[in-house]
Amino acid sequence: MRHFDELLEQLRNKLLEMSGLVEFSIRESVKSLTERDSLKAKAVLKRESEINQLELDIDEIATTLLALEQPVATDLRFITVAGKINNNLERIGDLAVNIAERSESLLSHARFPVRADIVRLADLAESMVERSLDAFVRKDAEAARRVLVSDDAVDDLRDSIYNELISYMKKNPAAVQQCVDLIFAARSLERMADHSMNIAEGVLFMVEGIDVRHQVRVQVN
Amino acid sequence: MRHFDELLEQLRNKLLEMSGLVEFSIRESVKSLTERDSLKAKAVLKRESEINQLELDIDEIATTLLALEQPVATDLRFITVAGKINNNLERIGDLAVNIAERSESLLSHARFPVRADIVRLADLAESMVERSLDAFVRKDAEAARRVLVSDDAVDDLRDSIYNELISYMKKNPAAVQQCVDLIFAARSLERMADHSMNIAEGVLFMVEGIDVRHQVRVQVN
Numbered sequence: 394m395r396h397f398d399e400l401l402e403q404l405r406n407k408l409l410e411m412s413g414l415v416e417f418s419i420r421e422s423v424k425s426l427t428e429r430d431s432l433k434a435k436a437v438l439k440r441e442s443e444i445n446q447l448e449l450d451i452d453e454i455a456t457t458l459l460a461l462e463q464p465v466a467t468d469l470r471f472i473t474v475a476g477k478i479n480n481n482l483e484r485i486g487d488l489a490v491n492i493a494e495r496s497e498s499l500l501s502h503a504r505f506p507v508r509a510d511i512v513r514l515a516d517l518a519e520s521m522v523e524r525s526l527d528a529f530v531r532k533d534a535e536a537a538r539r540v541l542v543s544d545d546a547v548d549d550l551r552d553s554i555y556n557e558l559i560s561y562m563k564k565n566p567a568a569v570q571q572c573v574d575l576i577f578a579a580r581s582l583e584r585m586a587d588h589s590m591n592i593a594e595g596v597l598f599m600v601e602g603i604d605v606r607h608q609v610r611v612q613v614n
Numbered sequence: 615m616r617h618f619d620e621l622l623e624q625l626r627n628k629l630l631e632m633s634g635l636v637e638f639s640i641r642e643s644v645k646s647l648t649e650r651d652s653l654k655a656k657a658v659l660k661r662e663s664e665i666n667q668l669e670l671d672i673d674e675i676a677t678t679l680l681a682l683e684q685p686v687a688t689d690l691r692f693i694t695v696a697g698k699i700n701n702n703l704e705r706i707g708d709l710a711v712n713i714a715e716r717s718e719s720l721l722s723h724a725r726f727p728v729r730a731d732i733v734r735l736a737d738l739a740e741s742m743v744e745r746s747l748d749a750f751v752r753k754d755a756e757a758a759r760r761v762l763v764s765d766d767a768v769d770d771l772r773d774s775i776y777n778e779l780i781s782y783m784k785k786n787p788a789a790v791q792q793c794v795d796l797i798f799a800a801r802s803l804e805r806m807a808d809h810s811m812n813i814a815e816g817v818l819f820m821v822e823g824i825d826v827r828h829q830v831r832v833q834v835n
Contacts, residue, residue, distance in 0.1 A: 445828040453825070456694060463684045473677060476694075480701075559790055566784045573780055573797065580801075604674070607666040 397461055401468065404454045404475055408482075411447045412526045414440055415482045418489035419522060419585065423515040425496035426578055427507050434500075437493035444486040451479040470602065474595040478529060481588040481595075485522060488581040488588075495574040495581075505571035508557060511579055514550040517543060518582040521589035528593060534600040540593035541605070547586045554579045618682055622689065625675045625696055629703075632668045633747045635661055636703045639710035640743060640806065644736040646717035647799055648728050655714035655721075665707040672700040691823065695816040699750060702809040702816075706743060709802040709809075716795040716802075726792035729778060732800055735771040738764060739803040742810035749814060755821040761814035762826070768807045775800045 418437050425434035455476045458464065464472060499505060521540050528536035558572040558579075594606050639658050646655035676697045679685065685693060720726060742761050749757035779793040779800075815827050 442828070449825060449827060456690070459680055459694070460684070460687065460690050463681070466681065469677070469681050473680070477701075480698075555794075559794055562783060562790045563787045566787045569780055569783045569790075573776075573794075576794065576797075577801075580798075604670060606670060607663070 397458065397464075400454055400458050400461070401471075404451065404458065404472070407447060407451050407454065408475055408479060409530070411444065411451060411479065411482050412530075414444050414447065415486050415489070416519075416523060416526070418444070418486050419519050422489040422492040422496070423519060423582075425493050426499070427512055427515070429496070429500055429504075431497065431500055434493035434496045437489050441486060441490050444483060448479055448483040452476060455479070466602075470599045474529075474599040477595050478526075478592050481591045485585050485588050488585050491581045492578050495578045498574045499571055502571050502574075503568075505568055505575075507575065508554060510550050510554045510557065511575060511582070514547065514554065514579060514582045514586075517546060517550065518585040518589070521547075521586050522592075525589040525592035525596065528596045529599075532596070532600050534597055537593040537596035537600070541590055543586065544590065547583055551579060551583045618679065618685075621675055621679050621682070622692070625672065625679065625693065628668060628672050628675065629696055629700060630751070632665065632672060632700065632703050633751075635665050635668065636707050636710070637740075637744060637747070639665070639707050640740050643710040643713040643717070644740060644803075646714050647720070648733055648736070650717070650721055650725075652718060652721055655717045658710050658714035662707060662711050665704060669700055669704040673697060676700070687823075691820045695750075695820040698816050699747075699813050702812045706806050706809050709806050712802045713799050716799045719795045720792055723792050723795075724789075726789055726796075728796065729775060731771050731775045731778065732796060732803070735768065735775065735800060735803045735807075738767060738771065739806040739810070742768075742807050743813075746810040746813035746817065749817045750820075753817070753821050755818055758814040758817035758821070762811055764807065765811065768804055772800060772804045 418440050421433045422437045424430055425437065455472050458468075458472050521543055524536060525540045527533070528540065555576060558576055562569050562572045591606075594604075597603055597605050639661050642654045643658045645651055646658065676693050679689075679693050742764055745757060746761045748754070749761065776797060779797055783790050783793045812827075815825075818824055818826050
């Protein structure tokens with residue numbers, strides 16, 4: 394096996410490891426919120442440095458691959474997309490930390506029920522991240538496209554969550570802190586969904602060479 | 615001039631154009647908020663598609679450069695960092711749009727004064743973005759390092775803004791919507807500052823080959 398191919402394999406494996414860690418963090422952060430579980434919140438905080446270190450390792454392998462030789466078109470697309478997915482995963486890990494911190498804050502105040510729409514948004518965001526990563530692993534453009542169509546559902550849930558919490562706060566000022574915590578948790582879930590769409594767009598670029606970002610043009614390289 | 619050098623020059627110029635547009639968007643979004651100016655908010659919304667298009671153009675040039683030949687180490691670092699700065703700038707543009715939208719929402723409700731700490735945070739975030747981009751243009755590692763030390767000031771301002779607005783809402787439920795708008799505006803400013811730090815870290819990597827992200831290791835390539 395050439396050194397280049399070995400590094401490419403390493404890049405793939407590290408990215409799978411990173412995906413696994415980040416998916417774990419999403420699940421545990423959501424459970425810390427919905428099940429009021431401080432141990433799960435702490436598990437997320439503990440994983441953060443591991444995810445950060447993996448991000449650095451993956452970026453280093455990708456840069457080395459680009460420096461090593463002139464990659465052919467498919468390898469080049471894989472390497473650049475892997476780099477972007479890496480950065481998106483690291484951000485998703487940060488967002489899981491944000492959610493875990495909001496769970497801790499909620500646990501330190503009077504009990505306040507998590508709204509049904511937040512649970513729905515959490516399920517959707519979690520599934521979008523998982524499906525975008527599956528699409529990457531299986532180089533499946535159709536699966537990537539199916540992630541992109543969830544955008545409207547995410548926006549609708551976000552709007553309904555914000556509106557409900559803002560109305561609630563107006564009538565129950567004593568619950569302001571808890572409502573703000575949930576607004577931030579919802580915002581983090583929405584951003585996770587955004588990152589899953591970035592990943593899906595990366596998969597489309599990798600598989601079909603089409604840049605669908607910002608949906609303003611379809612460009613074939 | 616070789617085709618490679620021409621493209622490198624193009625990458626530099628497009629990135630300068632992108633920087634100019636994004637700095638404009640930050641300034642106008644902050645003014646739309648502090649001066650209650652709907653025209654400035656609309657100016658930011660109008661620029662969004664231009665910034666998005668530039669992001670795609672810059673990514674395409676960077677990818678072409680990587681495919682064209684095996685770049686020497688300094689060029690490779692410049693190209694990969696330019697790609698990352700590009701993505702950070704696009705996100706800063708999005709955040710300016712978020713702030714402009716919050717300004718529009720604030721204009722549609724009873725007048726509510728913007729807190730002094732938000733103006734301070736806005737000044738700080740704006741200056742951090744400008745200084746990180748200056749550091750990039752001048753390849754100035756010291757200037758990049760000075761951006762990174764502003765992190766604590768940003769966190770302190772954010773905490774004091776959140777605490778003040780949450781206390782205010784508890785006593786004045788009629789102002790909940792305006793306080794939530796300002797909390798989101800402050801969050802966007804904080805994220806802009808985060809992106810300026812990503813840019814500064816990119817400059818350090820480009821100039822010195824040191825990866826200072828996550829501050830867990832100092833690695834010399």
